[in-house]
Amino acid sequence: MKEKLEEIREIAKKELDQVQDMQQLEEWRVKLLGKKGMLTKVLRGMSQLSSEERPVIGKLANEIRKEVEEKVESQRERLKNQEKNIRLQEEKIDVTLPGRKRPIGSLHPLTQILNEIREIFFGMGFSVAEGPEIEWAYYNFDALNVPKNHPARDLEDTFYINKDIVLRTQTSPVQIRTMKKQQPPIRIISPGRVYRSDEIDATHSPVFHQIEGLVVDKEITMGDLKGTLDVFAKNLFGEYTKTRFRPHQFYFTEPSAEMDVSCFVCRGKGCRVCAGEGWIEILGCGMVHPNVLKECDIDPKVYSGFAFGMGLERIAMIKYDIQDLRLLFENDLRFLKQFK
Known part of the structure; x- marks a missing residue:
């Protein structure tokens, strides 16, 4: 048994010096x-030793263990x-190299246009008012002098939550x-944001953005x-x-008009942007209808006003010469990076 223990000692010295990794x-x-290891197997035979040999072999076994x-x-x-030295060598960093620049994002073209338009009207004394996107049909149609039989109130044109509530x-x-306030x-x-029951294509979307204006005062x-x-x-x-x-013709303004601007590319001479006409339609407008003022408890004999409205996507497409409305909603970075 002593010979077996010495053999284990020699194996350990020889083999453990040769191991190349943690698994080995x-x-x-x-x-x-281990429980079934070489040293354990030897120790299980100690019961066969005499009382004189057992302490000697036990001491030797403990030394070898x-x-x-x-x-x-x-x-x-x-x-x-x-392993640490290998990893340090492989992951070595040259601190003298220039740093990696983080890509800087930019505002979406619709946000850029909205901010620009807001600043223009802020400069003329306007403030911003907001309201719910899920709206009562009363505010969306009735109070705006839109008759019950108007096509815009059909299910084919408007998203209804129920008969009294719509997506504006x-x-x-x-x-x-x-x-009213x-x-x-x-x-x-x-x-x-506004909603209309349209198929999405190069010029239409069921979800788009508007910006409207209102002025009411005496002698407007x-x-x-x-x-x-x-x-x-x-x-x-x-x-x-x-x-x-x-x-x-709009039901909520009288008189009503559509406004065109001279093409900012060709200055009215005719080009691809203005389809050769020299003019580009950008918004609808008019004087606030007396019925609308009355509905809001404003006396039309004392006060008058004007209103206008434009599609934000249309303005962006005109100004940036974008041919397909869908590009504004697809979040394609190749497209959006052009507007940094």
Whole structure:
């Protein structure tokens, strides 16, 4: 038995010095010291020894176990340091290299246009008013003088929650809410998301953005409307921009008009952007209908006002020469990076 123990000692010295990794070291530890290991098998035969031999062999076995454990621990430390040095070499960092620049994002083109338009109207004394996107049909239609049989109120054109509640089709309900809460003078713009039952294509989407304006005060005229929008157009598209108003029909304004601006690319000569016409339609406008003022408890004999509304996507597409509305919603970084 003594010879077997000395043999284990020699095996441990020889083999443990040859191990190359932690897995191999653990395999040898189990082979030598485990429950079914070489040393354990030898010790199980100690019951066959005489009482004189047993203490001698037990002492020797304990010495060998201690030596093997110390050898295993020593090799474990060696392998840890070896792995650490390899990792340090592989992961070495050259601190003299220039740092990696983090990519800097930018505002979405719709946000950029909205901010620009807001600043223009802030400069003319307007403030921002907001309202709910899920709206009462009363605010969205009735209070705006839209008759019950108007096509816009059909299920094919409007998203209904129930017969009395809709997803707002315009931000005009904000104007009604403002006039019901506040007596003139009123000077607001109301940007926001709106919903209409449209198929999405290059020029239409069931979800888009509008920005509308409202001014109500004494002695407000069509001249004030035209002057305000002329200043707006020149600030947004350039000082050489001209405006043109064409008669139109809206139920909540009377008289009503659509406003065109001279093409800011060709200055009215005709090009691809303006489809060769020299003019680009950008918004609808008009004098607030007396019925709308009455509905908001504002006396139309004392006060008058004007309102206007434009699609934010349309303005962005015109100004940035974007051909497909869907690009504004797809979050394609290749497209968005152009507007940094």
